[in-house]
Amino acid sequence: MPAASLTHIESVGLPSDAPSYPFFAFDIVHESTDGSDACCGVLRTPHGDVETPNFVFCGTKASVKGLTPEQLREAGTQIVLSNTYHLLVWPGSELVEDMGGLQEFTGFRGPMLTDSGGYQIFSMGHGSVSSEIKGQRTLPDEMRSLIDISEEGATFRSYWDGSVKTLTPESSILVQKQLGADIILVLDECTPFNVEKSYTESSMRRSHRWGLRSLQEFSRLDCQQRQALYGIVQGGTCPSLRDESTHFVNTTPFFGSAIGGSLGADRATMHSVVALTAKSLRRDRPIHLLGIGGVRDIFHGVRHGIDTFDCVHPTRLGRHGGALVRRDFWDTDGSGGGSRSDKVKEHINLKKSPFKRDSRPIDASCGCYTCRNFSRAYLHHLLKAGEQLGGTLVSLHNVFFMNRLMRDIRSAIRSGTLDEERSKWVHPALDA
Ligand SMILES: [Zn+2]
Incomplete structure (x- = not known):
């Protein structure tokens, strides 16, 4: 690094007893x-x-x-x-x-x-x-x-x-x-x-x-x-x-x-x-x-x-009815949720009308409390009715989703399969 750019640091200096944590x-x-x-x-x-x-x-x-x-x-x-x-x-x-x-x-x-x-x-x-x-x-x-x-x-x-x-x-x-x-x-x-x-x-x-x-x-x-x-x-x-x-x-x-x-x-x-x-x-x-x-x-x-x-994204999104979804959603699910007409994203908006009569969970493979117990139709209703529980349940799904993502990433690093793992979470249309 050039000497000139060090001067500004030396003018403050390090503490005499640097922390060792x-x-x-x-x-x-x-x-x-x-x-x-x-x-x-x-x-x-x-x-x-x-x-x-x-x-x-x-x-x-x-x-x-x-x-x-x-x-x-x-x-x-x-x-x-x-x-x-x-x-x-x-x-x-x-x-x-x-x-x-x-x-x-x-x-x-x-x-x-x-x-x-x-x-x-x-x-x-x-x-x-x-x-x-x-x-x-x-x-x-x-x-x-x-x-x-x-x-x-x-x-x-x-x-x-x-x-x-x-x-x-x-x-x-x-x-x-x-x-x-x-x-x-x-x-x-x-x-x-x-x-x-x-x-x-x-x-x-x-x-x-x-x-x-x-x-x-x-x-x-x-x-x-x-x-x-x-x-x-x-x-x-x-x-x-x-x-x-x-x-x-x-x-x-x-x-x-x-x-x-x-x-x-x-x-x-x-x-x-x-x-x-x-x-x-x-x-x-x-x-x-x-x-x-x-x-x-x-x-x-x-x-x-x-x-x-x-x-703030996963929880802010959840409060407003946005549920994070994996690639599968776009590949296999679209018709019931009407989502095929949507542009592929990392999330879906449960407030949209195609979810009004959709009896499936956000993601049947998810395992979170929300996906184990509630339909998209119920979440759609709560969100449209302005019920607090709607934001809570979708946020909960998003938190579980992020934690599952990070856990799967850790295990993919260990097994040397990070690229394969990514293809389960990210739709190719998002890379286009
Ligand atoms: Zn879930």
């Missing part, structure tokens, strides 16, 4: 033999082990919407996350700490992760990546929460009570310590893709300085007694910036590496940024891909060595 481990138990970087591992945390590759479900406001911890467990869930930003504005991290931390507060007594809070502040400030894709380059003023970004941190207006708050790398670590999740993240700026390269570059370097300040605070507060800190790779879609950022994360004593920032406007760019970034990340640390949860994206990420993924 005594209560965490990441063990790779099987490496793929098919020439890909796929591997199976075990992420060990004080609240239990997570088999990798795995999917982290979003319990945004300390709840995976509509599902109890018992339902999550029964559907095979090993790890969930909560969003620091939302818990910071309400009910506040001190209250969660007083109630025994997130695991006690929520009753999900397994491995948990919190983000730094940055993503929500910046996505509401810049306009989210998804709204960029939809062509909405900026948010209306009344929806903007971000007031200012400076070297110190980010100042934003709380959507809860309108108060002005500042999130710094240090305060994010303190808040995440109070929340008490096992895995926590450094504060970074999530830069949108529509900015100049020069902005992405200076933002990335500031995020590196914030990463070091986060690490220093993590050491000062002795968080390693209960927690492990992940660094985040930034750099947008620019290969040289991604290289510089992976070098920074690899050489800084974080426990794990997360891939963040803008991954581009389309799937092809996203896949190339993920492949390039993951290739350069060290393999003795777990790699998390932030905010990605499509089935095709998961197969792609796994092949390039990603260990964990998170996304």
Whole structure:
């Protein structure tokens, strides 16, 4: 790396007593033999082990919407996350700490992760990546929460009570310590893709300085007694910036590496940024891909060595009547559900009229509580009638689906049959 780009890091520096994460481990138990970087591992945390590759479900406001911890467990869930930003504005991290931390507060007594809070502040400030894709380059003023970004941190207006708050790398670590999740993240700026390269570059370097300040605070507060800190790779879609950022994360004593920032406007760019970034990340640390949860994206990420993924997609989709389906659905099922006239997707919309009199489960081979007990017609009715149970039952199917997907991926890595496995989940029309 050029000497000039090191200067900005040296100006902050490493903590004198770098954390050693005594209560965490990441063990790779099987490496793929098919020439890909796929591997199976075990992420060990004080609240239990997570088999990798795995999917982290979003319990945004300390709840995976509509599902109890018992339902999550029964559907095979090993790890969930909560969003620091939302818990910071309400009910506040001190209250969660007083109630025994997130695991006690929520009753999900397994491995948990919190983000730094940055993503929500910046996505509401810049306009989210998804709204960029939809062509909405900026948010209306009344929806903007971000007031200012400076070297110190980010100042934003709380959507809860309108108060002005500042999130710094240090305060994010303190808040995440109070929340008490096992895995926590450094504060970074999530830069949108529509900015100049020069902005992405200076933002990335500031995020590196914030990463070091986060690490220093993590050491000062002795968080390693209960927690492990992940660094985040930034750099947008620019290969040289991604290289510089992976070098920074690899050489800084974080426990794990997360891939963040803008991954581009389309799937092809996203896949190339993920492949390039993951290739350069060290393999003795777990790699998390932030905010990605499509089935095709998961197969792609796994092949390039990603260990964990998170996304609101499965549960958000479920609440609105979208049920995830495997390839079989489109090959064998279409007539009864009327779905053959639909464009092939990774999910079906149970609110559509062809499901009104469809007595079959979403997927007879699924095995989830919903598919064992309820017809598409009943789910269609609940969703159309606005009954809460509809969203819960479809979310439950989607959670089970994702956990089954990850379990089958792990066993396919072990048997060297990842391509064959993919063909069961992804319809060829989706690759066209
Ligand atoms: Zn099911």
